[in-house]
Amino acid sequence: MSPEDPLKIMRHSTAHIMAQAVQELYPEIKISIGPAIENGFYYDFDRDEPFRPEDIERIEARMVEIIKADLPFTCSNISKKEAYNLFKERDERYKLELLDEIKEDTVTIYKQGSFIDLCRGPHLSSTGKVKAFKLLSIAGSYWRGDEKNKMLQRIYGTSFPSKEELDDYLNRIEEAKRRDHRRLGKDLDLFSMDDEIGSGLINWHPNGAMTRSVIENFWRDEHYKNGYQIVYSPHIAKVNLWHTSGHWDFYRDNMYSPMDIDGTDYIIKPMNCPFHIKIYKNRLRSYRELPIRWAELGTVYRYERSGVLHGLLRVRGFTQDDAHIFCLSDQLNEEISRVLDFTLYILRSFGFMEYEVHLSTRPDKYVGSVKNWEKATEALESAIKRSGLCYNIDHGEGVFYGPKIDVKIKDSIGRSWQCSTIQVDFNLPEQFAITYIGEDGGAHQPIMIHRALMGSLERFFGCLIEHYAGAFPLWLSPFQVILLPITDSQIPYSNRIVEELKRHTFRVDIDSRNEKLGLKIREAQLRKIPYMLIIGDREVKSNTVSVRKRGDNDLGSMEMEKLIYMMKEEIESKGVV
RNA sequence: GCUGGUGUAGCUCAAUGGUAGAGCAGCUGAUUUGUAAUCAGCAGGUUGUAGGUUCAAGCCCUAUCACCAGCUCCA
Numbered sequence: 001m002s003p004e005d006p007l008k009i010m011r012h013s014t015a016h017i018m019a020q021a022v023q024e025l026y027p028e029i030k031i032s033i034g035p036a037i038e039n040g041f042y043y044d045f046d047r048d049e050p051f052r053p054e055d056i057e058r059i060e061a062r063m064v065e066i067i068k069a070d071l072p073f074t075c076s077n078i079s080k081k082e083a084y085n086l087f088k089e090r091d092e093r094y095k096l097e098l099l100d101e102i103k104e105d106t107v108t109i110y111k112q113g114s115f116i117d118l119c120r121g122p123h124l125s126s127t128g129k130v131k132a133f134k135l136l137s138i139a140g141s142y143w144r145g146d147e148k149n150k151m152l153q154r155i156y157g158t159s160f161p162s163k164e165e166l167d168d169y170l171n172r173i174e175e176a177k178r179r180d181h182r183r184l185g186k187d188l189d190l191f192s193m194d195d196e197i198g199s200g201l202i203n204w205h206p207n208g209a210m211t212r213s214v215i216e217n218f219w220r221d222e223h224y225k226n227g228y229q230i231v232y233s234p235h236i237a238k239v240n241l242w243h244t245s246g247h248w249d250f251y252r253d254n255m256y257s258p259m260d261i262d263g264t265d266y267i268i269k270p271m272n273c274p275f276h277i278k279i280y281k282n283r284l285r286s287y288r289e290l291p292i293r294w295a296e297l298g299t300v301y302r303y304e305r306s307g308v309l310h311g312l313l314r315v316r317g318f319t320q321d322d323a324h325i326f327c328l329s330d331q332l333n334e335e336i337s338r339v340l341d342f343t344l345y346i347l348r349s350f351g352f353m354e355y356e357v358h359l360s361t362r363p364d365k366y367v368g369s370v371k372n373w374e375k376a377t378e379a380l381e382s383a384i385k386r387s388g389l390c391y392n393i394d395h396g397e398g399v400f401y402g403p404k405i406d407v408k409i410k411d412s413i414g415r416s417w418q419c420s421t422i423q424v425d426f427n428l429p430e431q432f433a434i435t436y437i438g439e440d441g442g443a444h445q446p447i448m449i450h451r452a453l454m455g456s457l458e459r460f461f462g463c464l465i466e467h468y469a470g471a472f473p474l475w476l477s478p479f480q481v482i483l484l485p486i487t488d489s490q491i492p493y494s495n496r497i498v499e500e501l502k503r504h505t506f507r508v509d510i511d512s513r514n515e516k517l518g519l520k521i522r523e524a525q526l527r528k529i530p531y532m533l534i535i536g537d538r539e540v541k542s543n544t545v546s547v548r549k550r551g552d553n554d555l556g557s558m559e560m561e562k563l564i565y566m567m568k569e570e571i572e573s574k575g576v577v
Numbered sequence: 578g579c580u581g582g583u584g585u586a587g588c589u590c591a592a593u594g595g596u597a598g599a600g601c602a603g604c605u606g607a608u609u610u611g612u613a614a615u616c617a618g619c620a621g622g623u624u625g626u627a628g629g630u631u632c633a634a635g636c637c638c639u640a641u642c643a644c645c646a647g648c649u650c651c652a
Binding site: 423 | 652
């Protein structure tokens with residue numbers, strides 16, 4: 001959205017109207033900033049009393065009056081000095097702080113009614129141009145986003161050119177709630193968390209675990225095909241290992257406390273890399289062996305602050321689909337390209353076609369040489385370019401040990417979550433002094449690439465649930481087929497069908513309860529099972545099954561052979577069109 | 578971690594400071610059923626936890642835990 005986007009202008013103006021209403025109702029508050037954002041706007045206020053739902057109603061009512069009054073928005077250029085005096089007089093200390101940082105000699109201020117704001121604009125011509133708005137939520141937010149600063153009160157809202165569009169948006173929010181993975185995780189009996197176990201720790205139920213095991217098997221097969229070898233490593237290690245790696249110094253706050261074993265401190269692992277490095281170092285390595293690609297579904301534990309935990313998307317214990325590539329300098333480009341292609345292949349296999357790609361470059365605090373950073377960053381960027389993806393460069397956002405590519409997937413309400421990451425690491429090879437023997441007979445340091453395609457299985461599964469709204473494609477569905485005998489007398493025949501499907505490795509269930517067909521169909525539908533096979537006397541006599549596909553499609557009766565062929569085709573294609 | 582909100586049956590939710598209730602799910606029985614809910618009966622609770630105020634607390638107060646929204650953070 002450009003600053004001139006009409007919707008953005010209207011939302012920004014609505015934010016000003018809200019600020020006016022707030023200031024008129026609560027003269028003691030101080031205003032700070034209030035921009036338009038992706039789906040609306042917010043304004044941050046400094047007020048000792050928190051806003052309550054009743055306040056929101058009052059503010060909305062006042063806003064309606066302001067809009068009705070159709071006050072003009074007027075813009076004026078004044079000198080910085082004048083602006084300083086103006087906001088000084090109004091005791092708007094946040095505005096004064098902002099003014100201090102403006103380099104130009106003149107600034108623009110916008111005014112409507114009694115309200116004046118330091119603002120670049122542009123705005124609507126008058127308040128009456130706002131046709132439909134709603135205040136959505138109240139939240140705390142730190143002044144200038146810094147947790148050392150005072151926490152302000154933020155009010156979120158949105159506005160649209162018409163009532164219909166606003167209602168449409170509100171409906172979409174409701175719709176999104178229905179595909180929330182936490183809701184569906186409960187409804188479909190996929191996973192749970194428990195107070196007595198602890199926050200951010202996931203129990204995978206049989207249904208969720210079935211899908212997870214399908215994902216893991218697919219992952220392993222594809223890694224084998226792509227030249228990786230699978231490794232396994234322990235869950236705990238001596239704390240000294242983490243001193244060597246440097247993690248203890250940098251990430252102590254996110255690591256769990258040591259436990260004493262025979263007088264030595266051990267900690268539960270927050271990463272897998274040091275273990276893979278130790279496998280590398282277990283014997284002398286030759287340049288002829290490189291690149292080495294080692295992958296592991298490694299379960300790690302990290303302390304996350306209580307307020308950030310979120311269903312499966314942000315947890316304290318998770319399994320990374322981790323891998324480390326050790327390669328020669330002149331293999332770097334090729335390896336990064338391969339990893340990126342592999343990443344996209346995996347994401348597309350799961351039906352994710354839209355994501356954000358970020359390239360993060362050298363931060364202020366870094367290890368390694370500038371030359372190496374540049375080389376690695378170029379390798380990453382050219383791989384993205386070759387893939388044809390759009391990407392953003394996050395300058396200085398790289399980790400201290402190397403540049404990285406992140407791929408993010410969006411959840412049902414538009415929040416994006418990092419899944420894939422490809423990182424070059426200049427730190428660990430140095431810390432652990434890993435080498436290979438080169439053609440020249442001398443020892444050299446290999447380049448290390450750290451990568452995760454799905455990121456964590458927990459987060460990936462959460463995104464997957466929301467992406468499909470719980471209706472997984474056939475290959476991922478916990479149950480693929482359910483048999484629905486109409487009466488007891490078809491149970492023996494149905495059981496034979498179950499056995500036949502199981503022989504073909506389908507995941508199959510049978511509903512042989514003494515219930516009406518309508519109920520069985522309803523419940524199978526709610527369980528989002530892709531295929532329902534209805535078995536009545538007709539089917540038994542003709543040695544067929546009546547096939548109903550999830551959704552609403554009665555496909556009519558069918559020979560088993562045909563059904564099995566059809567489903568195998570569908571599994572093969574992964575349901576990705 | 579911070580700001581605010583919410584915790585009542587497996588789930589979704591009721592209940593002026595005065596006897597904790599409904600629907601669905603569960604169990605039992607009847608019904609043998611043809612493409613999204615058959616009927617009846619039964620059972621289900623230390624109201625997140627620990628204190629406190631009160632003659633009396635699901636409701637008020639304090640602490641604590643968890644969850645929700647946002648902020649900050651995310652190797």
